[in-house]
Amino acid sequence: MSDLPKTFEPADIEEPLFAAWADAGYFRRDSAGFAENSLSPYTIVIPPPNVTGVLHMGHALNNSLQDILIRRARMQGRPTRWIVGTDHAGIATQNRVEQKLASEGLDRFDIGREVFVQKCWDWRRQYGSTIIGQLKGMGCSCDFDDEKFTMDPGYALAIRKVFVQWYHQGLIYRGLRIINWCPRCTTALADDEVEHIDECGHLWYLRYPLVEPVGETSYLVVATTRPETMLGDSGVAVNPTDERYVALLAAEAKIRLPLMDRVIPLVGDNYVDASFGTGAVKVTPAHDPNDFEIGQRHSLEQINIFNDKAEVNELGGRFAGLSREAAREAVVAAFEELGLLDHVEEHEHAVGHCYRCNTTVEPWASEQWFVRMQQLAAPAIAAVRDGRVRFNPQRWENVYFHWMENIRDWCISRQLWWGHRIPVFYCASCGWHDALEDNPDRCPKCGAAVRQDDDVLDTWFSSQLWPFATYGWPYDPKQAAELDAYYPTQVLSTARDIIFLWVARMIMSSLSFLDDAVPFTDVIIHPTVLDKSGNIMSKSRGNGIDPMELIAEFGADVMRFGLAAQVTGSQDMRFDKDKLAVYRNFATKIFNAARFVQMNLDDYRPLPGRVQPLPATLADRWILARLARLTAQLEQDQSSFNFGAQAHALYAFFWNEFCDWYIEFAKGQLAGGGNERQASQRNLVFVLDTALRLLHPMMPFLTESIWLQLPHGDERPSLVVAHWPNAAELAGYLDDEAERSIELTCTVVGAVRSTRARYRLAARTPLAVSIRLHGDTAAVDAALLKAQAEQVVSMAVCSDFSVGQECARPPQSVAVIAEGLEIFIKLEGQLDFEAERQRLKKEMASRRGDADRLGKKLANQGFMAKAASDVIEKTKNDLAVLEVELKRITAELEELG
C-alpha cells in the first residue's frame, strides 16, 4: 500500500468522472429511477450567463451553491432538474461583434442588418459554449443535454405572446420620453441599466440677459453642470414663490438666449428649489427629464441639439459638429468672451454611465416602447408579502419592496440589431399598426406592404420569461405536462445587483402569464465576492481571479467547498486564493482517512447489501452518535440555506471527530483482531460511506473517486445517485452515554499528554495514571472509564492505569482536576513541587472567580425571582461542581505541602 500517493490529484480524476456521470445521464430530468417516486420535484433554473461570458468568481460561487442544492435533492431521490442555458445578451454581444468588425475596418451599417445578425449568430456558435464548458469543469450537474438559449425559436414564440398580450391589455405603449441614451452603443437604456458614479465637476453660473430690463434687473444668472445644453434651452424656470423673481414673473420677462439669439420665456414652476444655485434654472426639455416635465407643463419647445452620437446637430448653430465635450468648452469660452460667465464653482454630482460600456449616458428625448409597471407590480409585491416567494437572507425583501413600490415604467426598446425584434407592424399606406404573434404578409386592412418595427427588445424582457419559456411555454406540446410537474421552481440563486433587473421581473411575468403562479419559492441572494482587501473584483482594477485557474491549482472540490464555507449570511465575502490551502488540506485529509480505511480492509468480509454499522465499543457508539448529530445539524442548516455552517459542521466532524479520535480508537480495535477487528472495519466503512454522501454535494469529485473504491455494498453505481443519509434513520444512534465516555477518555488522555509536554517527557515515556471519581456520576463514569481502559492506556501511553471512587493519590504525582474526576499522574523523582503548587493556585484562582460570580448570581434576588428555572438549576449545578473542584484543589495543595 505504500505506493499509494499521499495526496490526491484532482486533475487526474475530474474529467473522467464528469464524463462518466454525463454518459450515465444522471443529470437529465428524465433519468431512470428519479421520476418514478412520489417525492416532490426539485427544480432550479440557472441564471443564464451571457453567451459572450466567461466564468468569474460570482458565477463560481453562485453555481456551486445551486449544484450543492440540486445534488442533495437528487440524492434524496427527488425528481430533479437544473435547467441550463445562455442569454443572448443584446448589447454585450452586439458590442463584441461590432468590435470585431471594427478591427476589420467595418461598421455594422456597411454590412447591413441581415448580415450583421448572421455574424452575431456566428459569434454565438463560436463562443457560446465557453461558459457551459466551464460549468462542467466546476462539476455542475445541470441538464446539459437540454441546453436552452434565449433566442431559440420556441423562446421567440414566448416573447411574441407576452408582448402581444401585454400590448393588447394596454400594458405596453409607445411614447416620446427622455430616456437614457448611450451614444456609444447608440441605443436607449432602461433606468436600471444606468450606473450613477459621483464625479467632480463644475457648476457654471451663466448670465442670461433679459430682452427688456425689469427695474434694475437686466439679466438672470442660471447655474448648470452642463453648459453645452444651453444651445437647446427653451425657457428659464424659477419657483413662483421666490421673492427675488416675483417681479420678473409678473412682468412676464423674456430672455434673449445668448449664442443662439433665441427669445425664451421665464416660467414659474414649483419643481425649482429656490435654495439651490441662484434659484433660476435653465430649461432644456429635450435633454433633461425634469426639464422635459417643466417643458410639458409650460408648453416649451423641445429642441434636440444632439445626434445619436451625442454630437451637436444643425440646431446647435455654429457649434454644430462638435462633440458634447468640445461643445462644452466652446460654449463656456464663448460666454467668457461675451462677459456672460458669472463664475464657476467646483461641484460633485452623480453622472450616469452605460452599464455595458461605461460611456456617459445622454438624457435624450426619443420615441420608445414602455411597459406600464404599476399594475404588474402589485401582485408581485403581494407574492413576497404573503411568503409565496421568500428572500434569503430575508432582509433583501426590503430592497425589493422599495423598488417595486416606487416602480417606474420600463423602457424596453433598444436601437440594436441583435435581439428579439419588436413584433409591431406598420402599414405605410393606411396607417394601420398592431402587435402580432405571426408576421403578416400584408396590411390586413388595406393589403399594402407592412414594415416591422426596427427596434429590438431589452434583453431583460426575454430573461424575465426564463423560468417558464425554458419549458417550451406556450406552444410546445410537452410544456403543459412539464410545467405541471416541475413548476414553480424551488430556488433562484443570484447576486443582489439583479434583484430589479431580473428577479422582480420574473415574478411579475410569471404571475401575469402562469395563472398567478410564482416562478420560484426561494430566492437566494448570495454574497458578492470581493478580493482579499475587500475591493470589488473588476477588469479595470485587474484584481479578478479566474475560477478555472483555481480549479487547475486546487481542484473544483476545493474551490466549491471554500466558496460555500464563506456563505454565512453577510452581504460580501472576501476571497483570498491562498486561504484555499485550508480546504486543499481538508481534501487531503479526507483522502488520507480513506486511504487508512482501505489499508485495513484486506481481510474485510462484507455482509450482503449495504454496509451496516456494528456498534461494539463505546467509541463505535460515540462516532455513530456524532454522525447522527451531524446529519440532523446539516438538515437544519440546509433548510435555512446556511452553507457556511454546513461546511463547518462537515469539516469539524470529519477532521476533529472522525480522524483525530475515531480513527485513533479504531487502530486499537483493528489491532485486536477477530470480531473486534471485523466490527471496526464495518464501522469505518459505514461512517466513511455516510460522510462521503454528506460531503458529496460540496465535493463531488473527491467523494465519488473514493466511494467507487469503497466496499460499501450499495447497489447504486455512483454517489451521484446514492441515497442521502436521513437524520431520522440515524437518530437511533444518538447515545448520551457513549458521548460521556469519550468525553472522559479525551479528558484523561489530554491531561496525560499535557503533563508530559509540561515536563518535556518524550511522547513514548509510559506513565502510571490513576483516576479518582466523585459525585453523583462517579459509579457510571467509573464503569465507562474502565470500559475504555485499553484505549486510554494505548493513547495516553500508560504504564499503569487504575480507576476508582476510593483511589488514593499516589505520592509524587501531578493532579489534574476536572468535572467529576481527579487524574493522578505519577512522576517519581521528577515532580516539580513548586511548579505544581503554582499551577494549582492558578487553577484555583480561576475557579474561585467563576464560583464567586455564580454565587453572586444566586444571591441576587432578582435573578432567583425572574430567571428561568432551568437557568437557575444550571447555575446551581455549575457552582456545585466548582465548589467540589475547589475543595479537591485545596486538598491537593495540602498534600503537596
Place this chain on the structure above:
RNA sequence: GGGCGUUUGGCGCAGUGGGAGCGCGCUUCCUUCACACGGAAGAGGUCACUGGUUCAAACCCAGUAACGCCCACCA
C-alpha cells in the same frame, strides 16, 4: 437626501439573552507504520464607542464613528 451591511484575539470569520469559539498565523515538542497539505501541547480577546432596556447584553433598543454597498430628477 434616504436605506442596508460590516465593526469579535495579528489576519480571515462563527456566534440573535445566562460571562466568548473556529481556521490561518504564532510558541514548544514530535519525521510513531492514513496524512508534515500531518500529530501533540500551548500563548493570545475590557466582542468599535456612548447611553438605555433587563436579574443578566457580543447578542435587544437609541445614538456616535469608521469602512462598504444600494436607491434618489436638486439644475
